[in-house]
Amino acid sequence: xxxxxxxxxxxxxxxxxxxxxxxxxxxxxxxxxxxxxxxxxxxxxxxxxxxxxxxxxxxxxxxxxxxxxxxxxxxxxxxxxxxxxxxxxxxxxxxxxxxxxxxxxxxxxxxxxxxxxxxxxxxxxxxxxxxxxxxxxxxxxxxxxxxxxxxxxxxxxxxxxxxxxxxxxxxxxxxxxxxxxxxxxxxxxxxxxxxxxxxxxxxxxxxxxxxxxxxxxxxxxxxxxxxxxxxxxxxxxxxxxxxxxxxxxxxxxxxxxxxxxxxxxxxxxxxxxxxxxxxxxxxxxxxxxxxxxxxxxxxxxxxxxxxxxxxxxxx
Numbered sequence: 001x002x003x004x005x006x007x008x009x010x011x012x013x014x015x016x017x018x019x020x021x022x023x024x025x026x027x028x029x030x031x032x033x034x035x036x037x038x039x040x041x042x043x044x045x046x047x048x049x050x051x052x053x054x055x056x057x058x059x060x061x062x063x064x065x066x067x068x069x070x071x072x073x074x075x076x077x078x079x080x081x082x083x084x085x086x087x088x089x090x091x092x093x094x095x096x097x098x099x100x101x102x103x104x105x106x107x108x109x110x111x112x113x114x115x116x117x118x119x120x121x122x123x124x125x126x127x128x129x130x131x132x133x134x135x136x137x138x139x140x141x142x143x144x145x146x147x148x149x150x151x152x153x154x155x156x157x158x159x160x161x162x163x164x165x166x167x168x169x170x171x172x173x174x175x176x177x178x179x180x181x182x183x184x185x186x187x188x189x190x191x192x193x194x195x196x197x198x199x200x201x202x203x204x205x206x207x208x209x210x211x212x213x214x215x216x217x218x219x220x221x222x223x224x225x226x227x228x229x230x231x232x233x234x235x236x237x238x239x240x241x242x243x244x245x246x247x248x249x250x251x252x253x254x255x256x257x258x259x260x261x262x263x264x265x266x267x268x269x270x271x272x273x274x275x276x277x278x279x280x281x282x283x284x285x286x287x288x289x290x291x292x293x294x295x296x297x298x299x300x301x302x303x304x305x306x307x308x309x310x311x312x313x314x315x
Contacts, residue, residue: 084150084215084217084236084238085238086150086152086215086238088213088215088238088240088241089241091154091211091213091296092154092211092295092296093152093154093213093296095152095296095298095300096300098300098301099152099298099299099300100144100146100298100299100300100301100306101297101298102142102144102283102297102298102299103128103294103295103296103297104126104295104296104297104298105123105125105126105127105128105295105296106126109123109128110142110143110144111128111140111141111142111143111285112140112141112142112143112310113138113140113141114137114138114139114140114141114259114263114264114265114267114268115265115267116141116265116267116310116311119140120138121138121140124293126295127156127293127294127295128140128285128293128294128295129291129292129293130165130285130286130287130288130290130291130292130293130294131287131291132287132289137259137262137263137287138287139168139259139284139285139286139287140284140285140287141171141259141268141271141282141283141284142282142283142284142299143282143308143309143310144282144283144299144306144307144308144309145271145275145280145281145282145306145307145308145309146280146281146283146299146301146305146306146307147220147278147279147280147281147301147303147305147306148218148219148220148301148302148303148305149218149299149300149301149302149306150215150216150217150218150299150300150302151167151169151214151215151216151217151218151283151298151299151300152213152214152215152216152296152297152298152299152300153167153213153214153285153294153296153297154211154212154213154214154294154295154296154297155177155211155212155214155292155293155294155295156208156209156210156211156212156292156293157177157179157206157207157208157209157212157290157292158208158290158291158292158293159208159209160208161179161289161290161291162178162179162288162290163177163178163179163208163290163292164177164178164179164288164289164290164292165177165178165285165286165287165288165290165292166195166286166288167214167216167283167284167285167286168258168259168283168284168285168286169216169218169235169283169284170220170275170281170282170283171258171259171260171268171271171272171275171281171282171284172253172258172260173194173195173197173233173235173250173253174194174195174196174255174258174286175192175193175194175195175214175216175235175237176188176189176190176191176192176193176194176195177191177286177292178190178191178205179191179205179208180192180203180205181205181206181207181208182205183203183205184203185203186199186200186202186203186205187199190203190205191203191204191205191239192204192205192237192239192242192244192245194235194237194245194248194250195255196253196254196255197248197249197250197254198245198248198250200239200244200245201242201243201244201245201246202242202243202244204239204240204241204242204244205239205240206240211295212239212240213239213240214237214238214239214240215237215238216235216236216237216238216245217235217236217237217302218233218234218235219233219234219235219302220233220279220280220281221233221250221251221279222279223276223277223279227276227277229251229252232249232250232251233249233250233251234247234248234249234250235247235248235249235250236248259284260272267311270311270312271309274309278305280305280306280307282309283297283299285297
């Protein structure tokens with residue numbers, strides 16, 4: 001539809017009552033125009049909020065609405081459609097008061113092996129190091145289960161190798177971790193992808209040897225009494241100050257390699273059956289033959305369903 005802008009003497013009421021101009025999302029400024037040319041706005045210091053403008057035509061009038069947008073040290077950062085803009089400037093990021101810490105390198109470790117036993121990943125300088133077991137399935141699984149939550153993790157890629165790892169949310173949906181530094185067009189296998197569902201919006205990868213940070217807002221799919229998905233899940237993710245997934249939707253898991261299908265255990269089978277009924281499940285740290293290290297892993301539940309689950313004596 002073409003709308004001709006009225007001159008200064010015409011009335012805004014000349015627009016049809018049914019006209020609805022599309023909302024304008026805050027602009028994402030190209031990386032080479034941020035922070036004096038820096039490609040990583042998360043390194044630019046303090047944050048402040050400024051208005052982002054949206055035009056609408058409503059009941060014959062043009063209406064201007066204002067919503068907050070994020071600026072990092074004068075460098076605009078596009079805001080997610082669900083207004084989820086985590087602080088990723090100063091690492092490590094302190095967990096909020098209502099967060100549940102899964103691993104802090106200071107004595108808190110709420111991860112188990114895939115068998116539900118003590119983990120065998122070493123802790124080096126306060127960080128868990130992904131370690132291969134007998135196969136490519138030596139993942140860690142959290143004893144804290146949740147439905148909807150914000151998820152925070154910091155990680156560092158090794159100097160050599162692929163840096164392949166990931167966060168398996170509810171064991172089904174992998175936020176990909178990979179050494180994609182310098183790649184111009186990231187794909188489904190690159191860092192920031194929701195593997196099998198959506199490529200990252202941008203390549204936000206830092207160089208190996210630098211700490212990186214991811215924050216995810218996750219809404220689990222909803223299932224009926226028969227286990228059938230009735231509402232798809234939704235995920236928004238920020239990586240190193242860049243929006244890499246913006247309200248991405250997902251349904252049934254697509255990868256044949258996720259922990260409930262590949263190299264699974266009786267303990268995980270129990271979790272999966274329970275998860276299909278309740279939509280409450282764990283976070284996995286993935287082992288994929290690369291010594292990626294993790295620190296400061298926590299979740300912030302968005303409902304009252306978070307609970308602790310450990311193996312029963314009869315499992």
